[in-house]
Amino acid sequence: MSEVKDRIAAASGPEEPSGPPALGLVGWLRWTWRQLTSMKTALVLLFLLALGAVPGSLVPQTPIDPIKVSDFLEAHKTLGPLYDKLGLFDVYKSAWFSAIYLLLFISLIGCVVPRLSVYLKGLRARPPKPPRNLNRLPGYQRFELSEAGDVLEVATRELRKRRFRVEAYDGAVGAERGYLREAGNLLFHFSLILALVGVAWGSLFGYRGSVLVVVGNGFSNSVAQYDDFTPGRAFSGDDDLPPFSLTVKDFEVKFQEDGPQKGAAREFKAQLDYQETPDAPEKSYELQVNHPLKLDGSSVYLLGHGYAPRVTVRDGQGNVAFSGPAPFLPQDSNFASFGVIKAPDARPETLGFEGFFLPTAFIGENGPVSMFPDDLNPALVMTGYYGRPQPETGKPESVYQLDKSKLTQFEQKNGDKWRLQLAPGQSAQLPDKAGSITFDGYSRWVKLQISHTPGTGLALAGISLAILGLMGSLFVHPRRTWVRVREEDGRTVVEVAGLDRGPERGLGDEIQAITTALKPASSSTQEQP
Amino acid sequence: MSPETYAQVSNLLIPTATVIYALAMVSHAMEWALGRAAVAKTAAVKEEVLVASDGATVSGGVGDVPDAPTVEEPASERLDAASRIGLLLTWLGFVLHLGGVVTRGLAAERVPWGNMYEFSITASLAVSIVYLIFVQRYKLQYLGLGVTFVVAAVLGLAALALYTPAGPLVPALHSYWLVIHVSAAAISGGAFTVGGLVSVLYLVKARAERRVLAGGTMSASLRRLPSAEAMDGTAYKVLAFAFPLWTFGVLVAGPIWAEHAWGRYWGWDPKEVWSLVTWVVYAAYLHARATAGWRGRRAATIAIVGWFVFIFNFVGVNLLVSGLHSYAGV
Ligand code: HEM
Numbered sequence: 001m002s003e004v005k006d007r008i009a010a011a012s013g014p015e016e017p018s019g020p021p022a023l024g025l026v027g028w029l030r031w032t033w034r035q036l037t038s039m040k041t042a043l044v045l046l047f048l049l050a051l052g053a054v055p056g057s058l059v060p061q062t063p064i065d066p067i068k069v070s071d072f073l074e075a076h077k078t079l080g081p082l083y084d085k086l087g088l089f090d091v092y093k094s095a096w097f098s099a100i101y102l103l104l105f106i107s108l109i110g111c112v113v114p115r116l117s118v119y120l121k122g123l124r125a126r127p128p129k130p131p132r133n134l135n136r137l138p139g140y141q142r143f144e145l146s147e148a149g150d151v152l153e154v155a156t157r158e159l160r161k162r163r164f165r166v167e168a169y170d171g172a173v174g175a176e177r178g179y180l181r182e183a184g185n186l187l188f189h190f191s192l193i194l195a196l197v198g199v200a201w202g203s204l205f206g207y208r209g210s211v212l213v214v215v216g217n218g219f220s221n222s223v224a225q226y227d228d229f230t231p232g233r234a235f236s237g238d239d240d241l242p243p244f245s246l247t248v249k250d251f252e253v254k255f256q257e258d259g260p261q262k263g264a265a266r267e268f269k270a271q272l273d274y275q276e277t278p279d280a281p282e283k284s285y286e287l288q289v290n291h292p293l294k295l296d297g298s299s300v301y302l303l304g305h306g307y308a309p310r311v312t313v314r315d316g317q318g319n320v321a322f323s324g325p326a327p328f329l330p331q332d333s334n335f336a337s338f339g340v341i342k343a344p345d346a347r348p349e350t351l352g353f354e355g356f357f358l359p360t361a362f363i364g365e366n367g368p369v370s371m372f373p374d375d376l377n378p379a380l381v382m383t384g385y386y387g388r389p390q391p392e393t394g395k396p397e398s399v400y401q402l403d404k405s406k407l408t409q410f411e412q413k414n415g416d417k418w419r420l421q422l423a424p425g426q427s428a429q430l431p432d433k434a435g436s437i438t439f440d441g442y443s444r445w446v447k448l449q450i451s452h453t454p455g456t457g458l459a460l461a462g463i464s465l466a467i468l469g470l471m472g473s474l475f476v477h478p479r480r481t482w483v484r485v486r487e488e489d490g491r492t493v494v495e496v497a498g499l500d501r502g503p504e505r506g507l508g509d510e511i512q513a514i515t516t517a518l519k520p521a522s523s524s525t526q527e528q529p
Numbered sequence: 530m531s532p533e534t535y536a537q538v539s540n541l542l543i544p545t546a547t548v549i550y551a552l553a554m555v556s557h558a559m560e561w562a563l564g565r566a567a568v569a570k571t572a573a574v575k576e577e578v579l580v581a582s583d584g585a586t587v588s589g590g591v592g593d594v595p596d597a598p599t600v601e602e603p604a605s606e607r608l609d610a611a612s613r614i615g616l617l618l619t620w621l622g623f624v625l626h627l628g629g630v631v632t633r634g635l636a637a638e639r640v641p642w643g644n645m646y647e648f649s650i651t652a653s654l655a656v657s658i659v660y661l662i663f664v665q666r667y668k669l670q671y672l673g674l675g676v677t678f679v680v681a682a683v684l685g686l687a688a689l690a691l692y693t694p695a696g697p698l699v700p701a702l703h704s705y706w707l708v709i710h711v712s713a714a715a716i717s718g719g720a721f722t723v724g725g726l727v728s729v730l731y732l733v734k735a736r737a738e739r740r741v742l743a744g745g746t747m748s749a750s751l752r753r754l755p756s757a758e759a760m761d762g763t764a765y766k767v768l769a770f771a772f773p774l775w776t777f778g779v780l781v782a783g784p785i786w787a788e789h790a791w792g793r794y795w796g797w798d799p800k801e802v803w804s805l806v807t808w809v810v811y812a813a814y815l816h817a818r819a820t821a822g823w824r825g826r827r828a829a830t831i832a833i834v835g836w837f838v839f840i841f842n843f844v845g846v847n848l849l850v851s852g853l854h855s856y857a858g859v
Pocket residue numbers: 011012013037038039040042104105107108109111112185189192470473474811812815816818819
């Protein structure tokens with residue numbers, strides 16, 4: 001019986017080696033390798049992986065929400081830098097997290113490759129001889145016969161019928177089945193390697209970027225056109241981007257109009273015209289959440305939407321200083337959207353505006369708010385600033401923020417801050433004949449994400465095979481069975497015994513059934529224990 | 530029927546099911562109380578336990594002791610009746626519960642797991658399903674108290690604290706991958722719960738068996754439990770059923786859905802992180818069972834940790850940590 005244990009131990013790779021050897025470098029390396037690929041190390045590394053993944057869900061992560069990270073750094077003056085040093089703001093790319101999974105990966109390879117060769121050798125092995133004391137096995141039956149006859153041949157046939165591999169011994173047969181368990185287990189671990197390679201491939205050679213496009217405008221796929229862009233480590237630049245371009249023709253959104261979830265988005269879709277390459281014919285596509293547009297390995301997703309008021313600003317000299325849509329960013333679930341309008345070319349003084357676009361405006365006690373996300377009563381509510389023209393610095397500047405350090409806010413005659421509230425089509429004069437601002441109307445914008453993740457097919461195939469292997473590994477149950485005939489005090493005794501690996505799954509029933517098949521109707525059976 | 534009528538029926542069925550489960554729980558609690566009262570000191574019990582653990586050493590964790598409780602004894606009829614009534618009430622509660630979940634889906638005209646309330650009633654239904662599927666096959670009657678407690682508590686909490694009127698889904702949640710992803714997650718969650726409860730009882734029973742070996746006694750309610758060895762096997766079978774399903778739900782269906790909805794397969798969103806942690810902990814459980822020195826008590830502890838991690842992922846992450854997975858109107 002301990003044979004089975006030995007076989008399992010052998011299949012499980014080297015059992016825990018005892019203390020470090022006093023040998024030289026080679027011995028020491030071999031010892032380290034055996035430690036690394038031992039089952040206990042795998043267990044410890046799995047725990048470390050689980051533990052190590054946790055902080056990333058509790059501490060804000062730079063790749064997910066950089067603003068939260070800077071807020072955190074702002075709020076925790078001592079803890080923040082410490083976290084930063086420990087890589088806690090980017091756990092999944094930190095050195096220590098990578099170390100854990102790389103070690104696990106190495107341990108995995110080091111563990112399963114030797115097991116594969118053990119398994120392949122084991123494939124040709126025959127079911128073992130019966131142990132001396134069959135009656136000590138978990139499943140055991142015996143009965144007596146007047147003469148042995150062909151009972152062993154019947155046993156062989158019966159066991160084969162039950163999909164056992166059978167080997168004849170002197171006065172006995174040995175049988176075994178469930179070889180697929182180890183095969184499944186190996187398939188599982190190897191497929192895991194395959195899946196990990198697929199994932200690594202994707203994170204090395206993939207990219208992801210997002211861009212906000214006002215309806216009516218277009219986008220062509222080059223790094224400079226993205227609002228933000230995250231390349232994989234091995235991504236080499238524009239040459240790796242497929243040369244498609246697209247135009248957002250229209251955008252439609254529906255909101256829940258009543259009930260407790262009033263205002264929740266129910267449906268949104270964008271009409272796109274696109275060209276896969278500059279000379280390809282133009283095609284159209286209806287882009288929806290859950291229905292990305294797939295182009296030559298890259299996929300275009302609809303992530304969000306908002307409003308872009310169209311505004312014309314005239315300066316003090318009567319010239320148009322700004323004209324066009326300015327995307328405003330939604331601040332709440334009713335799409336009260338914040339934004340700025342900059343007119344740095346206005347003369348004699350530059351102009352800037354800051355405030356809200358409200359799709360369904362309502363003047364409440366605490367000022368104007370939006371009551372519903374759809375455009376039922378749109379209004380633009382802003383304040384204005386002026387300042388001296390500044391030389392071009394060439395420094396990149398956020399289009400969503402107004403640098404007010406060199407600007408002065410317009411005031412009314414009575415000293416109150418000047419503010420405007422416009423419905424579409426309306427205009428307002430700025431104080432002191434500084435110019436005017438017209439709310440021409442508004443467009444909608446969509447936020448598109450474009451990403452390419454190679455290797456996902458490999459990862460998916462890996463995981464699917466892994467699940468297949470896992471099922472083999474978990475649901476196939478190796479069983480050994482022996483039938484032996486011997487003389488005992490002049491009587492012929494037939495013994496049937498069996499042994500399972502893993503939890504009990506009807507071993508007794510099968511031994512009973514085999515016994516019944518072997519037994520002539522008249523003889524008596526004893527069961528043990 | 531109109532959606533409103535369905536919603537009303539659902540709102541009637543769920544609290545009723547809660548009450549029936551609670552009654553089942555009372556019945557099972559009585560079963561335990563009756564058992565506790567009687568303390569056994571028979572040598573026969575001790576001997577049988579010895580055989581069981583001896584059998585285990587002989588086969589070295591390779592063979593196994595049959596599922597049948599090693600400590601069979603003429604239990605009082607009242608005790609058995611309480612157990613049977615408990616199971617019967619659980620079935621009744623389950624039927625009402627199932628009706629409540631189905632009508633909720635009909636009321637909302639979609640799958641009933643768009644928010645925390647719906648996920649609670651669906652996930653607790655999964656616990657009932659897994660328990661009732663396995664109760665005969667793996668002789669899980671002893672789990673009645675634990676299961677009815679968990680289900681009644683979750684349902685009660687859902688009805689009292691999490692209730693949200695039925696409504697359609699936000700667009701990101703529209704996809705049949707969502708159906709696959711969530712059903713796989715819910716059913717494996719149900720199995721994690723059953724496996725966790727069995728593991729808790731395993732620890733209790735294993736301690737009691739050690740006490741008996743040291744010359745102590747065991748209360749009748751513990752004697753009614755299967756042997757620790759058998760419970761260890763049951764926990765393994767249930768978790769072995771759950772693990773591939775969880776792997777599929779979380780590592781295949783989840784990423785595919787995330788790719789459809791958010792444009793990336795995996796984004797280390799808190800919910801994704803905790804799903805992965807759950808997966809890794811259960812992988813560790815399966816490894817632990819195959820590692821000398823980790824079988825039994827340590828493996829059971831890992832199974833319980835895995836269950837807590839799963840619960841935290843479902844409750845804690847939704848309430849404490851913000852991420853893309855936050856549901857409409859929690
Ligand atoms: C990425 C890390 C790993 C994961 C997720 C993983 C997962 C699993 C799972 C789920 C099982 C259960 C299947 C079964 O019971 O047959 C298993 C079994 C097993 N694993 Fe791993 N494994 C990993 C790494 C390793 C490593 C590094 C070793 C080498 C020591 C190893 C050795 C084994 C062995 C020997 C079994 C068979 C256990 C048994 O016979 O029940 N695994 N593994």
